Amino acid sequence: MNSSDQPGPMDPSPAGIEPSVGAAPGKPPGFKPYRHPAAGWGAAKSVTKFLVREGEYLDGPRAIMKMNHEDGGFDCPGCAWPDDVKGLKLDLCENGIKHVTWEMTRKRVDRAFFAAHTVTELAGWSDFALEDQGRLTEPMVYDPATDHYRPISWQDAFELVGRTLRGLSDPNRAAFYTSGRLGNEATFLYQLMARELGTNNLPDCSNMCHEASGRAMQAALGTGKGTVDLKDWESADALFILGVNAASNAPRMLTALAGAHKRGARIVHVNPLVEAAARRTIIPHDFVDMALNKATATSSLNVQPRIGGDMALLRGMAKALLESARTDPKALDTLFVERHTSGFEEYRAVCERTSWEEIEHQSGVPRAQILRAAQVYREADRSIVSWCLGVTQHEHGVDTVREIVNLLLLRGNLGREGAGPSPVRGHSNVQGNRTCGIDHRPTEAFLDRLGEVCGIDPPTAHGLDTVATIEAMNRGDVEVFVGMGGNFALAAPDTAYTYAGLRNCELTVHVSTKLNRSHLVHGRQALILPCLGRTEKDHQRGGEQQTSVEDSMSMVHLSKGMKRPASPHLLSEPAVIAGLARAALPDSATPWQWYVEDYDRIRDTMAEVLDGFEDFNRRVRLPLGFRIRQPARELVFLTPSGKAEFSAAPLPDVVPAPGTLALGTMRSHDQWNTTIYSDDDRYRGVTNLRTLVFMNRQDMRERRLGEFDPVDITATARDGSTRSLHGYLAVPYDIPRGCAAGYMPEMNVLCAIGDYSTQSDQPIMKHLKVTVVPAADRREESAPAG
Numbered sequence: 001m002n003s004s005d006q007p008g009p010m011d012p013s014p015a016g017i018e019p020s021v022g023a024a025p026g027k028p029p030g031f032k033p034y035r036h037p038a039a040g041w042g043a044a045k046s047v048t049k050f051l052v053r054e055g056e057y058l059d060g061p062r063a064i065m066k067m068n069h070e071d072g073g074f075d076c077p078g079c080a081w082p083d084d085v086k087g088l089k090l091d092l093c094e095n096g097i098k099h100v101t102w103e104m105t106r107k108r109v110d111r112a113f114f115a116a117h118t119v120t121e122l123a124g125w126s127d128f129a130l131e132d133q134g135r136l137t138e139p140m141v142y143d144p145a146t147d148h149y150r151p152i153s154w155q156d157a158f159e160l161v162g163r164t165l166r167g168l169s170d171p172n173r174a175a176f177y178t179s180g181r182l183g184n185e186a187t188f189l190y191q192l193m194a195r196e197l198g199t200n201n202l203p204d205c206s207n208m209c210h211e212a213s214g215r216a217m218q219a220a221l222g223t224g225k226g227t228v229d230l231k232d233w234e235s236a237d238a239l240f241i242l243g244v245n246a247a248s249n250a251p252r253m254l255t256a257l258a259g260a261h262k263r264g265a266r267i268v269h270v271n272p273l274v275e276a277a278a279r280r281t282i283i284p285h286d287f288v289d290m291a292l293n294k295a296t297a298t299s300s301l302n303v304q305p306r307i308g309g310d311m312a313l314l315r316g317m318a319k320a321l322l323e324s325a326r327t328d329p330k331a332l333d334t335l336f337v338e339r340h341t342s343g344f345e346e347y348r349a350v351c352e353r354t355s356w357e358e359i360e361h362q363s364g365v366p367r368a369q370i371l372r373a374a375q376v377y378r379e380a381d382r383s384i385v386s387w388c389l390g391v392t393q394h395e396h397g398v399d400t401v402r403e404i405v406n407l408l409l410l411r412g413n414l415g416r417e418g419a420g421p422s423p424v425r426g427h428s429n430v431q432g433n434r435t436c437g438i439d440h441r442p443t444e445a446f447l448d449r450l451g452e453v454c455g456i457d458p459p460t461a462h463g464l465d466t467v468a469t470i471e472a473m474n475r476g477d478v479e480v481f482v483g484m485g486g487n488f489a490l491a492a493p494d495t496a497y498t499y500a501g502l503r504n505c506e507l508t509v510h511v512s513t514k515l516n517r518s519h520l521v522h523g524r525q526a527l528i529l530p531c532l533g534r535t536e537k538d539h540q541r542g543g544e545q546q547t548s549v550e551d552s553m554s555m556v557h558l559s560k561g562m563k564r565p566a567s568p569h570l571l572s573e574p575a576v577i578a579g580l581a582r583a584a585l586p587d588s589a590t591p592w593q594w595y596v597e598d599y600d601r602i603r604d605t606m607a608e609v610l611d612g613f614e615d616f617n618r619r620v621r622l623p624l625g626f627r628i629r630q631p632a633r634e635l636v637f638l639t640p641s642g643k644a645e646f647s648a649a650p651l652p653d654v655v656p657a658p659g660t661l662a663l664g665t666m667r668s669h670d671q672w673n674t675t676i677y678s679d680d681d682r683y684r685g686v687t688n689l690r691t692l693v694f695m696n697r698q699d700m701r702e703r704r705l706g707e708f709d710p711v712d713i714t715a716t717a718r719d720g721s722t723r724s725l726h727g728y729l730a731v732p733y734d735i736p737r738g739c740a741a742g743y744m745p746e747m748n749v750l751c752a753i754g755d756y757s758t759q760s761d762q763p764i765m766k767h768l769k770v771t772v773v774p775a776a777d778r779r780e781e782s783a784p785a786g
């Protein structure tokens with residue numbers, strides 16, 4: 001626990017940005033390398049502490065027994081890792097439990113709370129303190145006269161939104177954001193509402209997350225998704241895990257890694273940091289191992305490239321493979337390459353042209369180690385490459401994911417058991433959101449089907465993504481912002497600029513479960529619309545409803561809440577959307593209310609619009625749901641050539657200029673995106689500290705920095721503008737020279753709005769160009785923000 005649960009005055013940084021949580025005064029920060037296995041008793045202890053703090057030690061475990069069940073349970077909102085197909089019903093993790101308990105808290109934010117605190121006062125609270133107030137209970141509207149949120153009826157709230165939307169000169173002056181929690185049925189209604197209004201302005205958290213993966217795989221394989229499932233994970237001979245902190249962010253992957261190790265598969269982790277999942281683990285539901293405190297290794301080889309060095313490393317592995325093919329006829333799957341791919345010769349040529357010197361320099365990995373990784377790959381019959389944000393949130397994220405695919409194609413690691421690309425998606429339904437229509441660049445085929453089935457005339461012009469929405473709000477081109485979940489103000493890059501954009505809106509609307517920063521950084525008019533969480537019963541006219549979600553491996557299944565709603569005034573997300581739509585589109589022929597009475601009706605329409613959703617209502621009720629057809633898995637490539645496409649991009653220059661560092665922003669173990677549970681980061685050995693920067697010891701020595709010395713961090717954007725954070729503490733860490741790391745969302749202050757990838761439009765959140773200097777060197781004129 002930390003003192004940030006004590007509301008305290010903000011410390012306005014030069015950019016006027018409130019810090020999130022910092023070291024607890026009176027509680028000195030700690031740093032001691034973590035030497036225990038991941039998960040195991042450390043996780044069990046942490047869960048117990050958390051349940052006690054939240055007062056949920058009775059209901060918490062009961063809910064957890066219901067989570068991720070084959071039928072009747074709700075889908076864990078913690079991450080998008082799939083449920084075990086072999087009927088193992090209790091593949092739980094510490095962070096999933098924390099996430100669920102956080103939603104189920106007994107604490108409430110009611111009208112008395114809002115009457116007692118002005119918005120200006122709340123803006124001075126830490127983000128932890130805001131969410132820690134508990135669940136929102138009724139719709140609230142901002143009253144500028146008193147600077148308080150006050151209650152408003154649902155009807156009046158809908159009418160306010162409807163009126164404002166109807167008053168816009170152009171529907172493209174509104175933007176509809178989605179955070180990846182939203183169930184499929186609500187997602188479908190949401191995009192239908194936006195398109196019936198006449199806009200494709202559907203920014204989503206994917207724009208900051210896996211956009212690069214989707215674009216790369218679409219171009220290479222004709223599908224935006226991974227092609228493997230858990231069964232494949234269980235039969236792979238080699239697993240390559242790039243740029244993911246699995247023990248914290250996809251903890252159930254530990255089960256797959258431990259299982260792989262036990263059956264003799266090899267596991268290569270590629271990460272500038274050696275994260276906990278790259279060492280060893282004790283799986284909590286493995287009772288024998290728990291009792292004996294017996295850890296299983298989860299890594300055969302750890303490779304630490306520089307930040308952004310993955311593409312060069314992958315290129316090196318491919319080059320090594322092509323070189324060994326001269327003497328080893330089995331190194332390449334030539335038959336597969338001939339039959340199923342196009343562009344191989346160009347790719348071979350680019351690999352030959354790329355020198356080992358360049359590969360070593362750009363990856364930061366010695367050739368001998370690249371050869372070892374290549375050997376693991378060459379010796380495996382079946383390989384899976386898995387990745388997350390360490391690969392995507394870069395300028396060249398698309399090229400890097402394509403290089404992953406290139407490498408897989410060379411050995412025919414596609415379309416057969418135990419092999420293929422496997423991106424680890426983020427939010428529990430972010431993949432389902434895209435499948436069900438949240439896309440600012442929808443295909444014509446999708447729009448045609450939608451228009452035909454739903455009797456609307458959808459707009460064809462592409463809409464705004466996250467970055468473009470922020471820019472448009474600042475220009476005054478977007479006047480209404482609707483956030484369907486999430487915490488846009490903090491999750492988005494360039495905090496000061498994003499705040500200014502939201503404040504420049506005529507109306508901001510947030511559909512949320514908990515109070516967060518985005519409610520306080522608001523437009524001239526503002527609404528907070530509280531909704532049911534995934535753990536709660538959703539009762540509609542047609543009885544109790546279930547919603548469907550899609551996991552990282554394209555399995556679609558139902559989720560059913562079992563808790564009594566946090567307040568009788570909450571509406572489900574589909575009901576909120578239907579209310580908004582009816583108010584905004586009074587002449588709509590869409591049967592909004594009828595849909596909400598029984599979600600089977602929404603699913604019937606979805607079955608007609610969405611590819612792979614035929615017979616949706618029946619198939620989603622099968623014990624584990626159903627898997628969306630994956631043409632690439634069947635070696636059917638919906639690409640222009642009808643084949644899997646190699647790409648032959650040159651290596652980008654990712655080496656930091658002298659005196660600068662490449663800084664990656666990431667999550668701690670004790671947070672869920674913008675929700676911070678505590679100031680600890682157990683697996684990295686940190687206690688009571690979030691305002692830190694991990695640095696290589698030599699980089700620290702060069703700057704005459706010792707452990708916990710305060711520093712100023714200044715990022716220089718592409719346009720030359722600078723943004724700074726002051727008083728962060730330097731922490732020596734096993735990270736390559738020239739690299740640094742720290743926590744999101746606080747470090748979004750440093751991430752310029754213009755610094756997004758030209759390949760994916762994703763903000764480059766893992767590759768900020770910074771200087772770090774002792775805080776004493778602070779110069780007065782530093783850092784005007786964007």
Ligand SMILES: Nc1nc2c(c(=O)[nH]1)N[C@H]1C(S)=C(S)[C@@H](COP(=O)(O)OP(=O)(O)OC[C@H]3O[C@@H](n4cnc5c(=O)[nH]c(N)nc54)[C@H](O)[C@@H]3O)O[C@H]1N2
Nearest residue numbers: 095243244245249307308388389390426427666667672673
């Ligand atoms: N408990 C918990 N679970 C979560 C979340 C959460 O916040 N908390 N968030 C969810 C969401 S939305 C997402 S998208 C995922 C995010 O899951 P992750 O991708 O694990 O998220 P990050 O914490 O950003 O960590 C990125 C990892 O990339 C590494 N990295 C940084 N730069 C590079 C690089 O250049 N190359 C390589 N190879 N690695 C690099 C970092 O060291 C770190 O290990 O997790 C999901 N699950």
Ligand SMILES: Nc1nc2c(c(=O)[nH]1)N[C@H]1C(S)=C(S)[C@@H](COP(=O)(O)OP(=O)(O)OC[C@H]3O[C@@H](n4cnc5c(=O)[nH]c(N)nc54)[C@H](O)[C@@H]3O)O[C@H]1N2
Nearest residue numbers: 179205209485486487491511512513514665673674744765
């Ligand atoms: N610098 C930096 N910034 C990043 C990242 C990074 O790695 N570095 N990662 C990016 C990534 S991968 C992502 S996905 C985004 C995340 O961005 P978002 O999805 O916008 O943020 P979250 O923190 O997940 O949203 C938390 C809020 O969601 C609401 N909520 C929770 N459950 C529900 C629910 O069931 N329904 C509704 N309606 N609301 C609910 C609660 O009010 C809570 O406050 O952040 C991005 N930002």
Ligand SMILES: [Mo]
Nearest residue numbers: 205209426427
């Ligand atoms: Mo994400």
